[in-house]
Amino acid sequence: MRKCLIYPRRKIKLCAMTEKWEKLRAASPLGTLQLEFRGGALVACRLVEAAPEVPEEPPSPEAARALRELAEYFSGARQNFSVRIDAAGTPFQLAVWAALRKIPYGAVRTYGEVARMIGNPKAVRAVGGACHANPCPVFTPCHRVVAANGTGGFGAGLEAKRKLLALETGEYAPFGFKW
Numbered sequence: 001m002r003k004c005l006i007y008p009r010r011k012i013k014l015c016a017m018t019e020k021w022e023k024l025r026a027a028s029p030l031g032t033l034q035l036e037f038r039g040g041a042l043v044a045c046r047l048v049e050a051a052p053e054v055p056e057e058p059p060s061p062e063a064a065r066a067l068r069e070l071a072e073y074f075s076g077a078r079q080n081f082s083v084r085i086d087a088a089g090t091p092f093q094l095a096v097w098a099a100l101r102k103i104p105y106g107a108v109r110t111y112g113e114v115a116r117m118i119g120n121p122k123a124v125r126a127v128g129g130a131c132h133a134n135p136c137p138v139f140t141p142c143h144r145v146v147a148a149n150g151t152g153g154f155g156a157g158l159e160a161k162r163k164l165l166a167l168e169t170g171e172y173a174p175f176g177f178k179w
Contacts, residue, residue: 022060026067027052029074030160037063041086044135047156066139073138076167079105087135092123096130103144106168110148128152138164 022037025048032052036044040062059067065083072078087097099117103109109117111127120126131142132155143164146152154161 020060022063024055024059024063024067025050025053026070028070030156030163033070035063035066037066038086041084042066042136042139043086043088045137045139046135047160070138074167079168081139083139085136085139087140089130089133089135092118092120092126093130093133096127097134097136097140100131100134100140100142100145103141106170108144108146108165110146111152112148114145144168 020039023034025032025034027033031047032050034044034046034048034050035042037060040060042062045066058064062083066081069078069081069083073081085097087094089097095118096114099114102117103114111124111131112121114127114131115121115123118127127145131145132153134140134142134155137143137155141164143154143161151158151161
């Protein structure tokens with residue numbers, strides 16, 4: 001639950017976060033993933049340099065489901081995620097991230113195609129910026145977006161992007177990964 005104070009003249013909205021936060025780190029074929037949850041929703045998933053950790057408490061049901069779905073994805077058994085995502089972003093970024101989640105497993109789209117998907121065909125570079133700002137890669141599959149003349153970028157590195165795309169297209173054997 002958020003309790004907010006709104007100051008319309010200054011266009012400011014201040015919210016006190018009262019939801020429970022949960023953060024955990026787990027090993028993945030790409031490296032250590034840190035997953036962050038707020039109020040039962042995933043708000044961030046990023047590669048970190050830290051080692052995986054064994055939590056002192058069992059993960060929440062939402063976090064356990066996210067870990068299970070990631071393991072299924074990396075083993076080649078899952079194509080879509082059902083984890084609720086509540087990532088913070090601008091309205092434009094949220095629109096781009098929603099469009100990314102509509103790109104089918106194993107398919108790729110160019111930045112220009114994503115711009116057209118959201119009804120803003122001239123926003124090609126801004127789509128790239130929104131992909132770069134994506135706080136939940138893999139769950140919001142920005143790795144499926146490529147440049148018109150090549151691979152494009154990826155926050156976790158181009159090798160990770162190539163591995164994810166190869167996994168999804170069947171060119172790379174599933175990671176056989178277990179949490």
